[in-house]
Amino acid sequence: MKNYFLRIILSLVCTQLLFTTTAFSENIPSALISEKTYHFETVIEGDQVFHDFIIRNTGTAPLKIVKIESG
Numbered sequence: 001m002k003n004y005f006l007r008i009i010l011s012l013v014c015t016q017l018l019f020t021t022t023a024f025s026e027n028i029p030s031a032l033i034s035e036k037t038y039h040f041e042t043v044i045e046g047d048q049v050f051h052d053f054i055i056r057n058t059g060t061a062p063l064k065i066v067k068i069e070s071g
Contacts, residue, residue, distance in 0.1 A: 030059035
């Protein structure tokens with residue numbers, strides 16, 4: 001009888017952990033970037049060059065971009 005109750009409790013705990021993990025994992029941002037780098041052709045010093053990077057949030061939470069570096 002003791003073993004039976006232990007199995008029920010263990011089953012309930014595992015089920016709760018499964019639902020808790022699923023709930024947290026569904027509310028995260030996920031960035032989809034079409035290209036991570038872009039190499040310009042030769043640029044004359046002083047000229048301005050531009051390139052658009054498309055970043056799409058495929059997650060369910062807001063995506064915050066906090067740091068961008070140029071090289």
